[in-house]
Amino acid sequence: MIDIVKTFGFVPGRRTFCALFTRMHFNINGQPVGEKKVTRLMQELNLFPNLRHKDAYKGQATYNHPYYNVNDYVKRYFRQDPRKVILTDITYISYNGNKNISYLCVFKDAFTNEILGWHISKRMDVTLVxxxxxxxxxxxxxxxxxxxxYMKENGKKPYVYIHSDNGSQYLSTEFREILEDDGFIQSVSRRGNSLDNAPMESFFWKNEIYSK
Structure with missing residues (x-):
């Protein structure tokens, strides 16, 4: 649910959550997720439906301005060489009986699977990233x-991709300028294509970071 909120830029209602879960073939213990279950999960995660928020760029929705138009340069070709494709994503960690939530941002080398950097915060904002x-x-x-x-010495054009989903934190002007200043090429998954960043998302699942 947190990933859906991050992608949309706002908190959908329970009916929208149910429709999205159905479209994604998501279930719990083999059973479809109904509105009652969604309502309970939203209460546990302190999620309240709201309209998509606007940003300062021409009053458009966060994910609907020119900075959203970032290409997917990786195209699921993750295992190129060490330090050439760096994946990143944000997840949540619930504790105290699911009453509290912290957010974890991770940067991972797609080739070596090494965690290069991480941070935990109470806020899921660009500072976390x-x-x-x-x-x-x-x-x-x-x-x-x-x-x-090494690439330059071997006649190749040097590049390092920082690949993420299209969350507003990664598409913010501030973060994109940091990547540009440091010489990285930003690559972003296509909307609605979770497989475009599958190795990063699967890391959270395999290590049971998502709360159940």
Missing amino acids: ERAYCMMMDLHEKEIEKACK
Whole structure:
């Protein structure tokens, strides 16, 4: 549900959640998710339906301005070489009987499966992403530079992709400028295509980070 909120940029109502779960073939213990179950989950996660919020860019919805038009350069070709495709995503961790939620942002090397940087926060905003990114750069900047140098020495155009879904945090002007200044190429999954960032999303599931 948190991923749906992140993608849409607002909290849908219970009927919209149900329709999306049906479209995604999502179920719990083999059973379809009904409106009563969705209502209970929304209460546990403190999610309240609201209209999609506007941003300062010509009053358009967050995911509907020119900065949303980022290409999917990776095209599911994840395992290219170390430090060439870096995946990132945000998930939530619930605790205290699902009464409290924190958000986790992770940057992961798609080739080595190594976690390069991460950060946990009470707020799912661009600062969460930036701090996880800063950890990655503090720990692995020289390795990334070395990978680019190796490509250049072998007659290839240096590149490193930072690949994410189309959450507003990743499409923010602030974060995109950071990537551009550091020489990264931003790649974004197509809307409604979770497989475009499957290795990152599956990491959360395999490690049971999503609460049940």
